[in-house]
Amino acid sequence: MSLIAHALLAGVAFLPTTYAATATLLASHFSGAIFTLSLTTGSSHTGSLAITSAAGGCGSTPTWLQYYSDTKKLYCVDESWQGYGTIAEYSVAADGTLTVTGQAKTTGNDVHGTLYGGPNGKSFIATVQYTPSTLTTYALPLKAGPDRPFTVPLQEETFYMAAPGPDVRQKDGPHPHQALLDPTGKFLLVPDLGADAIHIFTINPASGHLNACPDAITGPGDGPRHGEWWSPKGNTMSADGLKLFTLNEIGNSISSWSVSYSGGCLALNKTQTISTFAGGKVPPATIFNGASFPPKAAELRIVGNFLYAANRNDKSFGNSTDSLATYTIDASGTATFVESTSAHAFYPRSFSINKAGTMVAVGGQTSSSVAIIARDTMTGKLGNLIAWMQVGAAGTYTDENGLSSVIWVE
Numbered sequence: 576m577s578l579i580a581h582a583l584l585a586g587v588a589f590l591p592t593t594y595a596a597t598a599t600l601l602a603s604h605f606s607g608a609i610f611t612l613s614l615t616t617g618s619s620h621t622g623s624l625a626i627t628s629a630a631g632g633c634g635s636t637p638t639w640l641q642y643y644s645d646t647k648k649l650y651c652v653d654e655s656w657q658g659y660g661t662i663a664e665y666s667v668a669a670d671g672t673l674t675v676t677g678q679a680k681t682t683g684n685d686v687h688g689t690l691y692g693g694p695n696g697k698s699f700i701a702t703v704q705y706t707p708s709t710l711t712t713y714a715l716p717l718k719a720g721p722d723r724p725f726t727v728p729l730q731e732e733t734f735y736m737a738a739p740g741p742d743v744r745q746k747d748g749p750h751p752h753q754a755l756l757d758p759t760g761k762f763l764l765v766p767d768l769g770a771d772a773i774h775i776f777t778i779n780p781a782s783g784h785l786n787a788c789p790d791a792i793t794g795p796g797d798g799p800r801h802g803e804w805w806s807p808k809g810n811t812m813s814a815d816g817l818k819l820f821t822l823n824e825i826g827n828s829i830s831s832w833s834v835s836y837s838g839g840c841l842a843l844n845k846t847q848t849i850s851t852f853a854g855g856k857v858p859p860a861t862i863f864n865g866a867s868f869p870p871k872a873a874e875l876r877i878v879g880n881f882l883y884a885a886n887r888n889d890k891s892f893g894n895s896t897d898s899l900a901t902y903t904i905d906a907s908g909t910a911t912f913v914e915s916t917s918a919h920a921f922y923p924r925s926f927s928i929n930k931a932g933t934m935v936a937v938g939g940q941t942s943s944s945v946a947i948i949a950r951d952t953m954t955g956k957l958g959n960l961i962a963w964m965q966v967g968a969a970g971t972y973t974d975e976n977g978l979s980s981v982i983w984v985e
Contacts, residue, residue: 598929599671599984600624600936602945603637603651604967605976611671612945614962616934620949622962630673634661639687640980642667643697649673652685652702654979659683662702662726664717671984677717679726682707687753689763690715692783696760699729699783703751703765708734710751710765710774712783729783736770741796742825745769752800752824757834758812762788762841768798768824773832775841788840791832794848798825803877807906818908819843822875822884827851829875829884831908849910851884851900858889863973870897873924878932880904881955885923885937892917895942899926899935901955916957919946922970925980934961938981941970945981 600612608629616622634653641650647667653660662685664677681702688702701712710732717726734749744750750769757764763785765774771793776785793799799821807816819832828850832843850857851872860869870889875882882902891898897918902910918926920939928935928950935957937946944965949958970977 598934600945600981601640601642601649601671601673601984602938602966602981603633603640603979604943605636605638605654605970605979606967607631607633607635607637608967609633609637609640609651609665609673610966611673612966613671614947616961620959620961622947624945624947624962624964626966627670628672630665630675632661632665632673632675632678633663636979637663638685638979640982641689642982642984643690644985646697648676650688650690650700652688653681653683654686654705655683656706657683660685662688662700662713662717667984677715677726679713679717679728681711682709686751689754689756691756691760691763692778692780694780698780701754701763701785703754705750705752706748708749708751708769710734710754710785712785714783730785732785732787734765734767734770734774736772740769740771740798742798744798744825745771745796753802755802757841758804758806758817759814759836764802764819764841766799766802766821768800771795771797771799773799773802773821773843775843777840789842791843791845793821793823793830793845794826796825797823797828797830797848799830800824800872801874803875805877805882805904805908807908809879816908818846820875820877820882820910822872823848824871824873827857827870827872827886829872829882829902829910831910833908847909849902849912851886852889853912853915858891861888861890866973868973874926876926876928877904878928878955882910883926883928883935883957885918885926887922887924887940891915895921897921897923899923899937899957901957903955914956919948919960919963920944922975922977924975924978927982929983930985936981936983938978940975940977940979941972943967943969943977945978
């Protein structure tokens, strides 16, 4: 079934006349817009999505959204390749409407950002830039308004590597892809898919200054992109048994790392690497206009003892439909592949799970779509498609444009 047919089924054909619940999501698009979406669901696992508003302010190519429910603030970074970019801060109204409250100019090509430091853990923002190979921080609040200058950087760290990695995407230098806080809020980690490393920094909470610790080194050609934490004690995130799971974009795999705190630094020791495909059988690359485009993993999420990973361009469920991989995590922190299911999206660059754990929102970059998939909270398995819609203009295959990020506002 085509994506358009899915959209008709989810949005029009079989919906009940009354609904049980509504939810709000935000989706960024490389056209420069951030869309507010309303999801309406019924009791029979059906629903519909609608765009309720749109906002600009995050440069030409907003790529990553980070929402903080306690302050009702949204932060967005801009992946502009034009030599400059923008970080934007928004207030989020009850209906999801966005209002710009601060901005900062950047060197461009920002792909991720997170808040850190200070008395509440939200006094500074750390951002990473893919091509400049940099980590840049800013003090909050960001400034905004035509009569006020943009916020200037607090610190900039440039990454280097001794030699190119084995993959073509590792020939031109380091490519940091995430700024990740550890559960204590005292360390910042930066997975670097160009350098096959995870950079680790201690945080001075008062000044926001970052001091480098020794890197953790991944396998050659892994290309770590994103990470999330897991603890056998659940949401308490105790240091006892704590694990970091990383998603390896180039290796199409996930790795687990044991964590230790000693000598004033955080250290990682790799304990496992497992494919994002059953049996480690990576689907073949697509040959398009004479060039080879292999599958590449995008993002991972952890809920309880279940881990999910998104695969892009694997076409496991049709010529324009990629997959999500599901794993279980046992008491020792070992992940086991369970199954591959449809992402109901082409090039699923982003996905997120609601707080109840009952629904997964998948953002298809090339399909420029948002798909809402049911999730069983007991088994962790993904189920039927609840709703689907195209958001903004569709992307162009291999150009990696279209929809870039989708999150729940909860």
